[in-house]
Amino acid sequence: METSQNHWVIETSNLTKTYGSKTVLDHVNMHVAQGDIYGFIGKNGAGKTTLMKLLLGMSQPTQGTIRLFGATKLTQARHQIGSLIEEPALYKGCTAAENLRRFALLANADASEIDSILRFVGLGDVGKKKVGKFSLGMKQRLGIAIAMLGHPDMLILDEPINGLDPEGIKEIRDLLLRLNREQGVTILVSSHLLDELAKITTRYGIINQGRLVEEIAADELMKQCQQKLHIVTDQPAVAAKVIKKLAPKAKISANENSLDVAGEKLESSKVNTELVKAGINVESITFATDNMEDYFIQRMGGRA
Amino acid sequence: MINLLKFELRKLRQSKAFYIIFSLGLISITLIMLLSKVITDLASVLGSPDLNATNMLLTALSSGSFASLMAIYLALFACSDDAQHTIKNIYARGYSRTAVYFSKYLVSLGVVLVMAVIYMVYSFLFANILGAPARSIPAYQWGSLALQFLWLIGLHGLYFGLSSMIGRLGVAVAVNVVGITIVFGLLDLLISLIFVRVKNFNFSIRDYHLESVLVTLMGNKLTKAQLLRAILLPIGYTAVFVTGGWLVSRRREV
Known part of the structure; x- marks a missing residue:
C-alpha cells in the first residue's frame, strides 16, 4: 500500500x-x-x-x-x-x-x-x-x-x-x-x-x-479576530497604500471612510504618524475585536 | 464480502416483502393445482386423466405466477438500499461497489433457486396429496428440468441486472413486470413491418424472450435450435444484464 x-x-x-x-x-x-x-x-x-x-x-x-x-x-x-x-x-x-x-x-x-x-x-x-x-x-x-x-x-x-x-x-x-x-x-x-x-x-x-x-x-x-486596527479617514484608499508599505503582510479591507487592518501587529501611534506624514487626515484609530462570524462570512464571499 | 453476505441475509430474514412474495407463490401453485384437479376429474369422465406429481414438479415454475413474482421481488431486492439511501452507509464503510453488487447478486440468486426448489417439491407433494402420484417420464424431460434452472439463472440475471441499472424501485418493478414484454411486442411489430414484403420471413424476436424459452421447455423433445436457444439465451441474458447492472452501479452517485 x-x-x-x-x-x-x-x-x-x-x-x-x-x-x-x-x-x-x-x-x-x-x-x-x-x-x-x-x-x-x-x-x-x-x-x-x-x-x-x-x-x-x-x-x-x-x-x-x-x-x-x-x-x-x-x-x-x-x-x-x-x-x-x-x-x-x-x-x-x-x-x-x-x-x-x-x-x-x-x-x-x-x-x-x-x-x-x-x-x-x-x-x-x-x-x-x-x-x-x-x-x-x-x-x-x-x-x-x-x-x-x-x-x-x-x-x-x-x-x-x-x-x-x-x-x-x-x-x-x-x-x-x-x-x-x-x-x-x-x-x-x-x-x-x-x-x-x-x-x-x-x-x-x-x-x-x-x-x-x-x-x-x-x-x-482567534488571534486574527482579536487584532484589528480600525482607522477612520477621508482617504481610505491612500491610507491603505501607506499601511501596506508599513506592514506588507497585513490584510486590509477599505470601506468608504474607514479601513480595517488585520493579520499583523501594529502600533497605533506609528500608524498615525505615518498617515499624517503622508498628508492623510486621520479622525480616529482604535483597536477593534473582529467577530468570528464576520470573518467567516467575509471569507465565504459575503452575505448570501 | 463475508460481512456483506451476512448483512444481506440478515435483511432478507426480516424482509416482509420476501415472505409475502414467497407465500403468494405457494398460494398461486395451490390454486392452480386445485383447479387442475377439478379439470382433470372432469376430463377423467371423458377418459383422459393427466394430473400427476411428476408433471406438477416439472411445470411448477411455468404454471403459477413465478416469473411475475420474481420480477417484483428482484426489483425490491436490487433497489431497496438505493430507495432508502442506506447504500450510502454501505459504501462509506469501505466496501467496493463490485463487492456490494455481487453480494446482492449472489444472495438474491440463492433465494430464487431455493424458492424454485421449494415450489417444485411442494407441487410434487401436493399432487400426491390430491391423489395424483408420480409417473415415469421420458429422460429428456429431466434434461428440461435442468434447463429450467439455467433459465431461472437467466431470468434472475435479467431482472436483477435491469433493476440495478434503473436503481429506482417503482420504475424497476414496472419495467420488470410489463416493460420487457411491451418492448418485445413493439420490436416484434417493428420487425414484421420492416420485413413485410420479404417472402418466407419467419423470424420472431419473441423467440429470444426468456418467456418463450420456458414455454419450449414445457413442450415435447427439443429440436437442436431450441436446445441451443435454451442454453445460450439464459447465459447471454445473464452476461449482458448482470454486467450492465454492475457497470452502472459502479458509476452511480449516491
Whole structure:
C-alpha cells in the first residue's frame, strides 16, 4: 500500500468534481491532521457535502487524489471511518437497535456495543418504536450512533446537529468532544451553526464556490479576530497604500471612510504618524475585536 | 464480502416483502393445482386423466405466477438500499461497489433457486396429496428440468441486472413486470413491418424472450435450435444484464 510520510489523516490534492460544465469542487487541497476536530464551513452549495461524499466513496472525483490515513487504497482506509452525510440513511421499518445490528455487521462491531451506543446518543429508551416514527432529532442521533459503530478512528459528519433542540446540540457537542479527547477520534464536521462549531473546532476549512479558501487553526483564527486596527479617514484608499508599505503582510479591507487592518501587529501611534506624514487626515484609530462570524462570512464571499 | 453476505441475509430474514412474495407463490401453485384437479376429474369422465406429481414438479415454475413474482421481488431486492439511501452507509464503510453488487447478486440468486426448489417439491407433494402420484417420464424431460434452472439463472440475471441499472424501485418493478414484454411486442411489430414484403420471413424476436424459452421447455423433445436457444439465451441474458447492472452501479452517485 502506498503511504505518505506526513501525519495527515485526510489529504486531498487538486480534488475536482464537475457535473457537465458546472465545477462543484475546484482543485481542493484539504489537510486534516490526526486528532483534529476540523470544522468545514461554507454556504449552501459551496461544495462541503460533495467533498465529504468524495472522501467516502459515494461519488467519484473528476480529477485529483485523496489520501486517507496516508494511504491511497481508499476502500480499505474507509473501514476506519464512521460517517453521517446529509440526512441519516436508515431502515425506517426497523427499530433503532435493529438498524445498529445490521450496520454492525458492516462495521465489524461487536453486538454488545449496541446498547451502550444507544444510551450514549440518548436513544436508550426507544424500545421497539420503528425508526419511521422517529423525530428528525432522533434520526440524527441514530445516524451518529451508526457512525460510531466499530470504534472508528475518524468521523465525517455533515451537519450532524441539524434538527436537534438546544439540549440535543449540547449533548452531541459533548459527545464529539469526548470521542476526540478520550478516544483520539479525528472529526471532520460541517455545520451552519458557526457558534456551535467554534466551541469544539481545533482547525477550520473554509470553502466558497468549490474552492477551499483557507485552512486555519482555531487559535490562530482567534488571534486574527482579536487584532484589528480600525482607522477612520477621508482617504481610505491612500491610507491603505501607506499601511501596506508599513506592514506588507497585513490584510486590509477599505470601506468608504474607514479601513480595517488585520493579520499583523501594529502600533497605533506609528500608524498615525505615518498617515499624517503622508498628508492623510486621520479622525480616529482604535483597536477593534473582529467577530468570528464576520470573518467567516467575509471569507465565504459575503452575505448570501 | 463475508460481512456483506451476512448483512444481506440478515435483511432478507426480516424482509416482509420476501415472505409475502414467497407465500403468494405457494398460494398461486395451490390454486392452480386445485383447479387442475377439478379439470382433470372432469376430463377423467371423458377418459383422459393427466394430473400427476411428476408433471406438477416439472411445470411448477411455468404454471403459477413465478416469473411475475420474481420480477417484483428482484426489483425490491436490487433497489431497496438505493430507495432508502442506506447504500450510502454501505459504501462509506469501505466496501467496493463490485463487492456490494455481487453480494446482492449472489444472495438474491440463492433465494430464487431455493424458492424454485421449494415450489417444485411442494407441487410434487401436493399432487400426491390430491391423489395424483408420480409417473415415469421420458429422460429428456429431466434434461428440461435442468434447463429450467439455467433459465431461472437467466431470468434472475435479467431482472436483477435491469433493476440495478434503473436503481429506482417503482420504475424497476414496472419495467420488470410489463416493460420487457411491451418492448418485445413493439420490436416484434417493428420487425414484421420492416420485413413485410420479404417472402418466407419467419423470424420472431419473441423467440429470444426468456418467456418463450420456458414455454419450449414445457413442450415435447427439443429440436437442436431450441436446445441451443435454451442454453445460450439464459447465459447471454445473464452476461449482458448482470454486467450492465454492475457497470452502472459502479458509476452511480449516491
